Amino acid sequence: MKKIALSLAATLAFATAAFAEPVKIGIDPAAYPPFTELNADGTWKGWEIDMVIEVCKRAELECEFVATAWDGIIPALTSGQIDVIMSSMSITEERMKVIDFSDKYYNTPTLMMVAKGSGLTPDPAAMSGKIIGVIVSTTQEAYSLAHFPDSEVKSYQTPDETYQDLAAGRVDAVVSDSLVGNVWLATETGLACCESAGNVPNDSAILGKGAGFGIRQGDPLKDKLNAAIASIRADGTYATITAKYFTFDIYGE
Amino acid sequence: MACPPPSQISALELLGFGECGWGISLVWGLGNSIVIALGAYSLGFLIGIGGAFGKLYGGPILKDLLAAYTTLVRAVPELVLILILFYAFTGALNEILLSWGYDRIEISPIVTGIVVLGLVQGAYQTEVIRGGILAVPVGQLEAARAMGMPSLTMARRITLPQMAANALPGLANLWLNATKDTALLAVIGFSELTRATSSASASTKAFFVFYPAAMALYLIISLTSTLLIGRIEKWARRGQRDVRT
Amino acid sequence: MQAFLKPHRIVLFLIALALVVWCATTMNWTWLANPKYQAMAVEGLWRTIWLTVVTMVIGFLLAIPIGFAQAAGPAWLAWPARAFCTVIRGTPLLLQIWLLYYGLGSLFPGNPWIRDSVLWPYLRESWPYALVALSLSVAGYEGEVMRGAFKGVAHGQLEAAKAMGMPRFTMFRRIWLPQAVQSVLPTLGGETVLQLKSTPLVSTITIMEIYDVAGRVRRDTFIIYEPLILLAVVYMILTALIVLMFRWFERRLPTRTA
Numbered sequence: 001m002k003k004i005a006l007s008l009a010a011t012l013a014f015a016t017a018a019f020a021e022p023v024k025i026g027i028d029p030a031a032y033p034p035f036t037e038l039n040a041d042g043t044w045k046g047w048e049i050d051m052v053i054e055v056c057k058r059a060e061l062e063c064e065f066v067a068t069a070w071d072g073i074i075p076a077l078t079s080g081q082i083d084v085i086m087s088s089m090s091i092t093e094e095r096m097k098v099i100d101f102s103d104k105y106y107n108t109p110t111l112m113m114v115a116k117g118s119g120l121t122p123d124p125a126a127m128s129g130k131i132i133g134v135i136v137s138t139t140q141e142a143y144s145l146a147h148f149p150d151s152e153v154k155s156y157q158t159p160d161e162t163y164q165d166l167a168a169g170r171v172d173a174v175v176s177d178s179l180v181g182n183v184w185l186a187t188e189t190g191l192a193c194c195e196s197a198g199n200v201p202n203d204s205a206i207l208g209k210g211a212g213f214g215i216r217q218g219d220p221l222k223d224k225l226n227a228a229i230a231s232i233r234a235d236g237t238y239a240t241i242t243a244k245y246f247t248f249d250i251y252g253e
Numbered sequence: 254m255a256c257p258p259p260s261q262i263s264a265l266e267l268l269g270f271g272e273c274g275w276g277i278s279l280v281w282g283l284g285n286s287i288v289i290a291l292g293a294y295s296l297g298f299l300i301g302i303g304g305a306f307g308k309l310y311g312g313p314i315l316k317d318l319l320a321a322y323t324t325l326v327r328a329v330p331e332l333v334l335i336l337i338l339f340y341a342f343t344g345a346l347n348e349i350l351l352s353w354g355y356d357r358i359e360i361s362p363i364v365t366g367i368v369v370l371g372l373v374q375g376a377y378q379t380e381v382i383r384g385g386i387l388a389v390p391v392g393q394l395e396a397a398r399a400m401g402m403p404s405l406t407m408a409r410r411i412t413l414p415q416m417a418a419n420a421l422p423g424l425a426n427l428w429l430n431a432t433k434d435t436a437l438l439a440v441i442g443f444s445e446l447t448r449a450t451s452s453a454s455a456s457t458k459a460f461f462v463f464y465p466a467a468m469a470l471y472l473i474i475s476l477t478s479t480l481l482i483g484r485i486e487k488w489a490r491r492g493q494r495d496v497r498t
Numbered sequence: 499m500q501a502f503l504k505p506h507r508i509v510l511f512l513i514a515l516a517l518v519v520w521c522a523t524t525m526n527w528t529w530l531a532n533p534k535y536q537a538m539a540v541e542g543l544w545r546t547i548w549l550t551v552v553t554m555v556i557g558f559l560l561a562i563p564i565g566f567a568q569a570a571g572p573a574w575l576a577w578p579a580r581a582f583c584t585v586i587r588g589t590p591l592l593l594q595i596w597l598l599y600y601g602l603g604s605l606f607p608g609n610p611w612i613r614d615s616v617l618w619p620y621l622r623e624s625w626p627y628a629l630v631a632l633s634l635s636v637a638g639y640e641g642e643v644m645r646g647a648f649k650g651v652a653h654g655q656l657e658a659a660k661a662m663g664m665p666r667f668t669m670f671r672r673i674w675l676p677q678a679v680q681s682v683l684p685t686l687g688g689e690t691v692l693q694l695k696s697t698p699l700v701s702t703i704t705i706m707e708i709y710d711v712a713g714r715v716r717r718d719t720f721i722i723y724e725p726l727i728l729l730a731v732v733y734m735i736l737t738a739l740i741v742l743m744f745r746w747f748e749r750r751l752p753t754r755t756a
Contacts, residue, residue, distance in 0.1 A: 329733045433589070472584070
């Protein structure tokens, strides 16, 4: 029901109606501020939402948002329940084996968060025997498994669950996207319990080349999306949207 | 959206319908849960009636296929079935459509949820209804047949009314299961009541506001259902001797 | 056996066999050869079985006093017991698990007395919450069944025992309990199957049982159906084992049917 109302709202908002079939944009409903987040009233907000509304406008696509659990978001794409994944998904070699990606629309480092005063650092030796919380099937999970072989890696379904367990002391550290992590560290709970232990050393083979739209292999949508991203980036709209959420450019080099 | 930090908002305001309250989200979730439960239960009932008669009076192949269906569904966790059907149902349908040269079709998540839970319900309801039919005394059917009663009249006057009375407790239980099984859709990201509750409490940390509230909502559904079913059962059992002492 | 092997059954079997062969040959099963997944699967399977068995036992032991309190206890015991059963049976298990793990679990670390206690290393883990939630669920459902069973014990026997001056506890131990337990035994098999089917829910609180292992394989390899199909088969085998075990068990028990 809510989704019907949402898609209705989204359709009205775009009102381009150039194409009969709306493009279904799959978004993980778990809060991922400042990129995607559900409001209390069931509407979406965040940087990625602003971004995709602009992309759809430029690509002349009628878009609707479909809440899709992260856990099954790639199967949902390949089985046709959604047409585009937009959930800060990193472009990695592994994923490229099953789906295609648009060009990246942002790229940021990866952060480790720990309990205040724990003195832990993102160093394999220091993390030996500790518990690291991550979100399932993310680049952060893959990174933690590869770079912290002597730590226990606990995988959660949603970002909020990792934060809750870091605050509750059930995990010693959480590895997350740096922007998302910093936003949480600035919240009431985040300030009370935890702090940043710094970014982890980059490993672009695992961490990928930034976040892009996921699409089915060979889908011609790719060119439309790429063109839209390039034009948004070129005419300064990207900077305007970004300025609403960040004090710096998140596109990466 | 200038809401104060959640810790400074009262419980009533958090549950309310104001700008900073999650009331709308919860009510949407509840609505979703009820719509899916009703849809799945009705679909399950249709499958159940068909399945029960098929199992009792169908041909040998139909009987075996139905036996495989009910055994399979009842042996595998609902969550696994939901996942398999959730991806297989839409995936297979679209693949068939594409191979025939049609376009992909759109199936709303609510319809998927109803079909998936309906198939699960159908297996259980088949068994309950079959049991209900079997409990109708054979003598009555034989007597009716001997009097030359047409089989449709027999079903309407004898089998169905008594079957209803016998199967009601089981069907009532399954209705309660249907309402609770909608919570499983939370695992695939569906915004029904349980998912709405967990999102609201994760955002606000007010676990002991939202979880008890959601539990109360589920309890209200189950208690009012029990009350209504009790009434219906009394009506269905009218004219039957009370076996309890 | 002859009645079982009718011609149409043989045809159905052949069709099923063809389906299995088709699955085995055209689908992607290469991941099964990965020793990492094999080790995970064994561990996950063990956890699933362990959780099912242990929570059934604890739950059943809890169900006895809960059922008895409702059937014969004083009002101040009967009402809480009834309320407990109503809440457990009236709300989704998933919600109960999340309330325990995320709700209750979030209170503990704020409390230095708990945080410094010897229990903390266990309270940090997720399995105690799964164990408690699943056990309470059994206690709620079976408690209701036990209530009926205690009520069903023939009154004459209890009156006779009372007239003979049997102490109340002996009466409970010798007459009430054995008869009630015997009358609920046939329901236990079904209840165990239901419990087995509830265990996948604890994967949502980071417990790696067999369902979670299948999920992990799916996420790592992006294979959608194959791990799920195998998972369904595993659950079917486990269910069949439970049913067979209880059937064997029931046959060994002395029963007297009226």
